[in-house]
Structure formats: C-alpha cells, structure tokens
Amino acid sequence: MSLSAVERQPDAVSERRVELSVVIPTFKERGNVAELVARLDCTLAGVAWEAVFVDDNSPDGTADAVKAIACRDPRIRCLRRVGRRGLAGACIEGMLSSSATYLAVMDADLQHDETVLPAMLATLRSGKYDLVAATRYVEGGSAQSFSEGRSKISRIATRLTRRVLGTSLSDPMSGFFMMRRDAFDAMADRLSPVGFKILLDIATASEGLRIVEQPYTFGERQEGESKFNIQIGLEFLGLLLAKLTHGLVEPRFIFFAVVGALGIAVNLAVLNVAMLVWPVSFMMAKSVATFFAMTSNFLLNNSLTYRDRRLRGWGMLRGFIGFRVIGTIGAVTDVGLASQLYADREVWWVAGFAGALMGVLWNYAMSSMFIWRTR
Numbered sequence: 001m002s003l004s005a006v007e008r009q010p011d012a013v014s015e016r017r018v019e020l021s022v023v024i025p026t027f028k029e030r031g032n033v034a035e036l037v038a039r040l041d042c043t044l045a046g047v048a049w050e051a052v053f054v055d056d057n058s059p060d061g062t063a064d065a066v067k068a069i070a071c072r073d074p075r076i077r078c079l080r081r082v083g084r085r086g087l088a089g090a091c092i093e094g095m096l097s098s099s100a101t102y103l104a105v106m107d108a109d110l111q112h113d114e115t116v117l118p119a120m121l122a123t124l125r126s127g128k129y130d131l132v133a134a135t136r137y138v139e140g141g142s143a144q145s146f147s148e149g150r151s152k153i154s155r156i157a158t159r160l161t162r163r164v165l166g167t168s169l170s171d172p173m174s175g176f177f178m179m180r181r182d183a184f185d186a187m188a189d190r191l192s193p194v195g196f197k198i199l200l201d202i203a204t205a206s207e208g209l210r211i212v213e214q215p216y217t218f219g220e221r222q223e224g225e226s227k228f229n230i231q232i233g234l235e236f237l238g239l240l241l242a243k244l245t246h247g248l249v250e251p252r253f254i255f256f257a258v259v260g261a262l263g264i265a266v267n268l269a270v271l272n273v274a275m276l277v278w279p280v281s282f283m284m285a286k287s288v289a290t291f292f293a294m295t296s297n298f299l300l301n302n303s304l305t306y307r308d309r310r311l312r313g314w315g316m317l318r319g320f321i322g323f324r325v326i327g328t329i330g331a332v333t334d335v336g337l338a339s340q341l342y343a344d345r346e347v348w349w350v351a352g353f354a355g356a357l358m359g360v361l362w363n364y365a366m367s368s369m370f371i372w373r374t375r
C-alpha cells in the first residue's frame with residue numbers, strides 16, 4: 001500500500017476541521033428547516049461551520065427534510081432521537097456530538113436572529129469569554145413578538161430566576177447562546193435533560209464561567225407553532241427548586257407535589273358529591289373520595305411526573321397496587337408524626353404541615369425507587 005494517502009491525511013483533515021457547530025433542536029419544524037439553513041449559509045460565509053439538527057422523531061417528517069438537505073450539503077447533520085422528548089436533552093445530545101471549537105444553540109423557528117452569530121463568534125475567538133448569551137432584555141434587544149400574556153410570564157420568570165439563583169444574566173431563559181466546547185464538555189454530566197432552560201442550567205452549572213451578553217431582537221415565528229405549555233412552565237419551576245437545593249430535590253419533584261395538591265382537590269370534590277349519595281356514612285363517602293384521589297394521582301404521575309418511565313399494561317396495574325401500598329404507609333407516617341408533634345407542642349398547623357410534608361417526601365422517594373424506577 002502506498003503511504004501517500006496516509007501522508008496526505010493531516011492536510012485533508014485540517015481542511016475539514018469545523019470551528020462552529022450550530023445545534024438546532026427541532027420538533028415539528030419541517031417548514032423552517034430549509035430557510036434556516038439558507039440563512040446560516042449566508043450569515044456564516046467564511047466560517048467553517050456545521051449545523052446539527054436534533055429532532056425528536058417529529059411526526060411531520062422534520063428529520064427527513066433535514067436529511068434531504070444533508071445529502072447535498074455535508075455541513076448539515078441530523079440526529080434523530082426516538083422514544084424521547086425534550087428541548088434541553090436534545091440540545092445536550094447535539095452539543096455532545098460535536099468536536100468543533102465552539103458550540104451555538106438556537107431555535108429552528110427563525111425567532112432567533114442568526115445575523116448576530118458572527119459577532120458572538122468573534123467574542124469567543126477573542127478568548128476573553130467562555131459563553132455568549134444572546135439576550136432580549138438589554139439595550140439593543142427586544143421581545144416584541146411575544147404575546148402580551150407570554151411576555152408577562154417571561155418577565156416574571158426572568159425576575160424570579162435572577163432573584164433565586166443570583167444569576168446576573170438579563171435573559172436567563174434564552175435558548176440562544178454560543179460557548180466553548182471544552183467548557184461544555186467539562187460540565188455536561190452535571191446538566192439536566194429536563195425542561196426548556198438549557199442556558200440557565202449551563203450558566204449555573206459551573207462557577208468561574210466567563211459570560212457576556214449579546215443583544216438581539218426576538219423575531220416572529222414563521223411556520224409551525226410554539227411548544228411552550230404549562231408542563232414546561234412546571235419543569236422550569238422544578239429546575240429552579242433543584243438549583244436552590246443544590247440538587248437535593250430533583251426537578252421532577254415539583255410535578256409530584258402539584259399532582260399531590262390536585263389530589264387534595266379531587267379528594268374534597270368527590271367527597272362533596274359522595275356525601276350526597278351516602279348522606280349517612282361519612283366513612284363510606286371518604287373512602288370513595290380517597291380512592292378517586294389516589295387513582296387520579298397515580299394516572300397523573302404516570303403520564304406527567306414519570307412520563308419518561310411511563311408504565312403500561314400489566315405494569316400499570318402492578319404499579320397502581322404498589323402506589324396504594326406506599327400511599328397507605330405514607331398516610332400512617334403522616335398521621336403518626338403529626339400526632340406526636342401535636343402532643344408535644346399543640347400547634348395544629350405546624351404538626352399537620354410537618355406530617356403532610358413527611359408523607360409527600362416518603363411517597364415521592366418510594367415511588368421513584370419502586371414504582372417508576374429506571375430500568
């Protein structure tokens with residue numbers, strides 16, 4: 001074999017070296033892909049870049065649309081994930097797949113103004129910063145295209161986050177940023193794949209990260225629709241809680257707690273109705289109410305809190321029985337602790353609250369360990 005092919009390799013390799021990977025999470029963005037690639041091509045002329053689309057098996061065939069372009073353009077890659085959903089997780093996996101010097105993350109829907117990418121890249125190249133966060137809320141940036149309601153939510157969440165986490169980011173909820181890959185690789189195993197708020201997670205995952213902001217104008221969505229919903233809002237609260245407690249409380253606990261609170265409402269509502277049916281037997285009515293609440297709690301936890309470990313078929317029946325057993329022990333613990341505290345101090349609400357908290361923590365820990373465990 002001649003050695004010349006091997007000898008030539010270093011050159012050929014260095015020519016193909018990618019400086020910037022643009023990671024683009026997609027879910028049902030078929031109509032936006034081609035336009036975004038065209039815009040990147042235009043904006044990043046002269047830069048050795050690639051785009052990694054991370055698609056969660058969108059039913060509209062987004063992955064096919066990306067692969068059709070990738071067939072013609074080697075700078076385009078598609079990472080199709082099956083059996084998983086979630087913006088942050090998609091971003092993390094896309095970033096992990098890169099060996100470029102710098103990583104950018106941006107939305108596929110053309111709301112993130114790609115024309116600020118060269119400025120962000122120049123900032124990183126200077127070596128003075130590890131991360132550039134594109135932000136809507138500083139001089140020069142704006143988010144006019146959010147609806148009134150969404151805009152308010154976004155601002156409240158931003159203020160809350162800055163207060164709670166003490167982050168100086170003016171737009172910690174942004175999903176648009178660029179960073180050094182070595183910095184990302186060093187923290188990757190500490191990031192949470194849950195939720196929307198990848199930048200927030202990254203910015204708070206490592207102390208000494210040198211961060212600077214880049215203002216931009218948040219654009220209008222052209223095709224498709226936003227995937228933001230109440231569940232994502234809750235996931236965000238969960239992430240805040242996890243950060244606040246330094247990882248002691250998992251992000252998913254917030255779902256468990258909300259489901260539990262809903263369970264109390266279900267319990268009371270059913271009790272109200274059941275007392276009309278069995279006006280004489282409070283015990284009967286209360287049993288029915290508790291059964292309903294436990295069932296709805298189980299179903300909600302199965303499809304929300306632990307949706308990534310959802311039980312099906314017989315597993316669901318087995319899980320339900322286990323959930324009831326755990327719940328019963330939890331209730332006994334709750335009553336036991338509350339009674340003891342009440343006997344000591346006689347402040348009913350402190351005793352009641354401590355008991356209930358103990359019960360919820362017990363139920364959560366046991367459910368995570370035995371009912372919806374990772375397989």
Ligand code: GDD
Nearest residue numbers: 025026027054056085086087090107108173175226227228
């Ligand atoms: N792979 C994958 N999986 N991608 C997803 C998923 C998912 O489960 N959910 C959303 N995406 C993609 C969308 O296809 C889009 O490219 C991007 O993530 C942002 O989703 P949108 O649905 O457009 O979010 P938005 O415009 O409402 O939210 C914007 O504001 C948030 C802060 O309030 C975005 O800029 C977010 O990045 C930002 O966090």
Ligand code: MN
Nearest residue numbers: 107109111226
């Ligand atoms: Mn969007």
